[in-house]
Amino acid sequence: MGTFVGHIVPGLALTLLGLWHTVNTIISYFLKGPSNFTIRFWYPFNSPVSKLKHLELIFILSFSVWAILMQVIDFPLFQFSLKLHNLEHATMFLHLVIFAAFTLCAELIHSLHILSGVVGILVASVFCQELFLLHFHSADHVGLEGHYHWLLQLIVFASVMAALAATCFRTSLPAALVLSISVVFQGCWFMNMGFMLWVPRFVPKGCIVHFVEGTGDSMLGAVTCETSEADFRARALANLQFSWILSGILIFTGCTCLKFAGKCIPRELSIEYEQLQSRGADIPVAMNDFKEAYP
Template sequence: MPSFTGSALQGTFFLLLGLWWSIKYPVKYILRKLNADNQSSRWIQCMDIVEGTAKTFFALGGILAEQFDPDGPHMSLYDEDTKNWVQLMNWQHMTMYLFYGFSGVVDVLTYSPIKLPVGLDRLLVAIALLTEGFLFHFHDYEGAALSEHIYSLLLIAVFGGALCALLEVFQRDHILLELFRASLFILQGSWFWQIGFVLYPPGGAPGWNQASDGNKNFLTICFFWHYAVGLLVMVVNGAASHWCANNCSINIDDIDLELDIGFCFRRKNTTLDPVLLPENSGEEK
């Protein structure tokens, strides 16, 4: 929906997803280093399933909000009376949410008995990003120079994330690619909020002057400020993950040790009699 609420909703979706990834991927990387025998794989699968479910439901909520907002199209695409399309901006946003919903469904099905091909989840993320990028690229801004400029800056993060996700299809579990994608999603989320304040200020205030070159120059600078803050957030989350892993490593080792000792005792009990019986029978003879 072309409003501050619509931009805030989109921004919240991308911001939460990027922040979650900035925590999930460092934890996933550290767990794999601490557990060379992949004992943490079950936790990683649970995180992926929860993420896919949340992504699907959030996308569904975005679709319903875009369609059934009081000013929305209410599933009407073309008005026969006026011979015009109905609220195409809402339909564009709904299409964007639809493909992110597909991505969430594939995330969940990846760990189902269906056994989807490896890399399909990353491919769906790339398709969703490409869909979003082309929708905004070919949108008619009706001569609003500032609106076109601010969305063109957004496309840097969108197409950059799409390229990163495509590389992950072939280079699976690459921590640098995963973190780079997370940073671009954080950038997308914060920039959608910026778009809301620029084009649809809350409280009914008028939007920024569309013809001002100063506004365009400042927003270009502001875009990279947003990315700088996003990178700082990534550093803080990565450092916090590393600190937690170091403090919890002793407990993890203790748990693994107890499990190994229990397994050894069970193995000893099951193999004791078959080993001793031949020796006893030999002595009796």
């Protein structure tokens, strides 16, 4: 993951997964209504092909296995590369494999509803282990790179708390939305780190990226700033990027909520409207009976 591609590819996958959950959570909430809404840790892919129902879980499982192989196997030599930082990255994806595999098995045996609490714990463990391994990473992230990783830890911490809240409070829309938004935020921040720390033209003014040869054809990079003023400016720019990316995600989430709130009528209001209609239909009948009784 210490390369440009190693940040862009997982970041894009997390962003798409988070957006998928955000939109589906909002749709589910407005269709079912507050009283019938229940948090889901995965959403089926509705299509004419029934085999694609578990596409999300299959995607998470296959992508995580592929990511683990990319970390522990040195391509194109096809030799095991058991470097410490690679094992740490692979371990992060290992917990995703555990979550996806368990959830898929529970779904196939039709026991997901009973085991939903266990699934929630596994989701929380994914982010807990990610935060743990990021905080105690063997690679010494210092300077500007360290600041970007420290901001990443804030996002992962939000994911941990949201996952625990979603597990304990299964009908909470805020918990579900924060969890989905934090996943989108993680993905966007990964991609932002890829550009800002590995593409020379995006490196902040006064800072330089130094490339060293990694395993295979990969190039590892490290950003150093020439002066303390340049380092301070680069960190401030990272803080602004953090805020701007979050603002963009919140704008998207808010617009999506407004869009579906206008189109979907909550189930409770729909039932009340039907009851009022049925009562209105009974009034003329009652009046006719009254006239017949007193001509």
